[in-house]
Amino acid sequence: MIYLELIWGFLKVGFFSFGGGYAAIPLIRDVVLEYGWLTDDMLSNMIAISESTPGPVMLNLATYVGYSQGGFLGALIATLLVVLPSFIIILLVMSLLRKVIEDQYVKAVLKGLQACILGVILATGMFFALRNCIHYEDGISFDVRAIILTAVLSLIYFGAKRIRKNGLSPILLILISAFLGIIAYAI
Amino acid sequence: MKIIFELFLTFAKIGLFTFGGGYAMIAIIEDECVEKKQWITAEDMMNVTVIAESTPGPIAINCATFVGFKQKGFIGAVFATLGMILPSLIIILVIAAFLDHFLEIGWVANAFAGIKVAVAIIIIDAALKLKKKLKDKDVIFWVIFISSYLIMLLIDIFAWNISSIILMLAAALISLAVFTVSKLIRKGESRK
Numbered sequence: 375m376i377y378l379e380l381i382w383g384f385l386k387v388g389f390f391s392f393g394g395g396y397a398a399i400p401l402i403r404d405v406v407l408e409y410g411w412l413t414d415d416m417l418s419n420m421i422a423i424s425e426s427t428p429g430p431v432m433l434n435l436a437t438y439v440g441y442s443q444g445g446f447l448g449a450l451i452a453t454l455l456v457v458l459p460s461f462i463i464i465l466l467v468m469s470l471l472r473k474v475i476e477d478q479y480v481k482a483v484l485k486g487l488q489a490c491i492l493g494v495i496l497a498t499g500m501f502f503a504l505r506n507c508i509h510y511e512d513g514i515s516f517d518v519r520a521i522i523l524t525a526v527l528s529l530i531y532f533g534a535k536r537i538r539k540n541g542l543s544p545i546l547l548i549l550i551s552a553f554l555g556i557i558a559y560a561i
Numbered sequence: 562m563k564i565i566f567e568l569f570l571t572f573a574k575i576g577l578f579t580f581g582g583g584y585a586m587i588a589i590i591e592d593e594c595v596e597k598k599q600w601i602t603a604e605d606m607m608n609v610t611v612i613a614e615s616t617p618g619p620i621a622i623n624c625a626t627f628v629g630f631k632q633k634g635f636i637g638a639v640f641a642t643l644g645m646i647l648p649s650l651i652i653i654l655v656i657a658a659f660l661d662h663f664l665e666i667g668w669v670a671n672a673f674a675g676i677k678v679a680v681a682i683i684i685i686d687a688a689l690k691l692k693k694k695l696k697d698k699d700v701i702f703w704v705i706f707i708s709s710y711l712i713m714l715l716i717d718i719f720a721w722n723i724s725s726i727i728l729m730l731a732a733a734l735i736s737l738a739v740f741t742v743s744k745l746i747r748k749g750e751s752r753k
Contacts, residue, residue, distance in 0.1 A: 385611015388678045396687040398619075400713070400725050408724070415677070419664070420572070422676040423656055425683060429649030430586070430619035436744050437653040446654065453650050460618025461642055462572045464626040467612055472605050479737065480621055486736025489702045492692055493709025499684030501717035506678055523678045526711050531682055543750045544683045548676055 376444050378408050384436055384452045388459040391432060392484070393491045398432035398456070402439060411443050414505065426545050432456065469492040519558045526558055527551055564633055565640050570623045572644035579621070586621040594628050601631055610703065621645060701739050705732045 375381075383405035390397040390410075399421060406412045420442075424434035433453060440452025467474065474480055508522040530550065535541035571593055579586045587610060594600045605627075613623035622645055629641025663669050695702075697751075709728050716723050 386726065390729060391615055391619075392615070392729075393691060394613070395619045396684065396691065396713070397617075399684060404704070404724050404726070406751070407720075408722075417678050418677045419660075419673050421684075422673070422680050424653070425680070427656065428579055429645075429650050430621050432619045433646060433649040434653050437650050438657055441654060441657045449650065449654055449657075453646055457618065457622055457646060460616055460622055461626050461638070463616045463618075464612065464623050465630060466639060468627065468630055473705070474588070478709060479740065480615075482737045482740035483733045485697075485702065486678055486705055486732040486734070488607045488695060489705035490709040490729050490732030491695065491704045491735070492688055492695070492714045493711075494728060495691065496685060497687035497710050497713035497717060499686075499688060500685060501714060502677075502681035506681060520678060522673075523675060524681070527678055528682055531679075531686065534603070543681075544686075547679045547683065551675040551679035552672035553675070559671035560668070560676050 376448065376454055380440055380448055380451045381455055383409065384455040385459065386488075387432075387436070388456040391460075392487045393495075395430050395432040396495050397491045398435065400433055400494045402432075403498065406439060411439065414502075416442075417500065422548055426548050440454070523551070523558055524553055526554065563659050565637060567598075568629050568632060568637055570645035572629075572641045575621070575625075576645045577648040583705050589622070590621065590624045590628075592682075605631065605646040701736060705735065 387398055387401040387405060390401055403414075403417060406417055407414075417439075420435060420438045421431075424431045424438060427434055433456065436452040436456040437449045440448035444451065503524055507517055507524055509515050509517060527547065527550070531542055531547050575586065575589055579589055587598060587606075589605050591603075595603050595606050609624055609627040610620070612627070613620040616623060622642060625641040625645040626638045629637035629639070631637075632641075664673065678720060692706075709732060713725060715721070716725075
């Protein structure tokens with residue numbers, strides 16, 4: 375039953391996405407691969423679109439994955455369920471447990487969670503970069519175009535940070551990458 | 562009734578006009594809810610940011626729930642949060658309905674091959690930004706951070722069937738244990 379899977383899957387994502395939107399990407403990827411909903415390539419397209427449309431990335435991605443698996447109802451379920459845990463937790467914190475997040479033991483737990491999530495997000499990004507450049511499903515092969523694109527785009531993105539304080543916006547990088555992709559893969 | 566409608570509309574507007582989510586949104590929420598509507602004070606805004614960092618979910622959603630609750634209790638929280646969700650839902654549904662056909666066009670597929678590269682870079686950058694923002698990075702932080710990173714990378718590469726949630730639970734337990742033990746030791750020393 376796909377709706378039950380969506381409910382359980384996105385409830386998990388919503389509950390564990392400490393650290394905001396980007397923490398949800400590895401978690402959603404986990405769920406998507408666990409249930410065999412999408413491939414990494416399809417998910418990567420969805421992340422790009424979620425990044426380039428207004429609204430929090432996590433919401434957009436949940437809506438998108440939900441729609442791909444269960445149409446409109448799937449999108450509705452995924453979006454509402456991914457928000458539900460944080461909604462309830464904020465209400466709890468505000469009405470009764472204000473002191474809880476000041477508690478030093480809770481702080482210790484949160485510190486461990488944050489450090490771990492940081493590692494998980496970084497690993498996801500690194501793995502995506504690696505998988506773009508090296509295909510190893512059947513024998514190892516290198517995607518030369520992707521390697522060059524990765525080098526050029528990293529240079530542009532991280533270089534812009536040194537020149538301008540705010541650097542490039544992710545949307546601008548996505549536009550540049552689309553343009554370079556059209557050129558590189560046409561040759 | 563009017564205030565509920567206003568909460569819904571205001572957060573729908575914020576959801577519609579902010580790209581990138583996260584911290585880009587905080588500035589806009591502050592402008593709308595503190596400066597213009599005066600629904601919450603600047604101090605409230607500071608508090609909600611701190612709470613949002615310690616609770617799951619996007620900060621924008623956390624803020625919407627918080628402001629809605631402050632203004633109109635549970636119903637206010639529901640409608641502010643729904644307002645925040647609505648634009649994402651509509652925009653993505655429209656795009657999703659068309660994108661599959663788009664991807665069959667050759668140059669669009671090529672564009673997305675390029676975009677895939679950008680997505681990886683953006684995720685790496687998000688992690689680096691988050692790392693910069695975190696305060697008091699001690700030995701435990703670095704040990705958990707680096708080992709989570711390495712373990713997760715191995716899980717990804719070899720497609721092991723281990724959820725990152727397991728890693729998170731382990732990290733939380735380790736951090737809690739280290740804190741408790743070091744507190745006990747400190748207590749024991751001060752007693753001497």
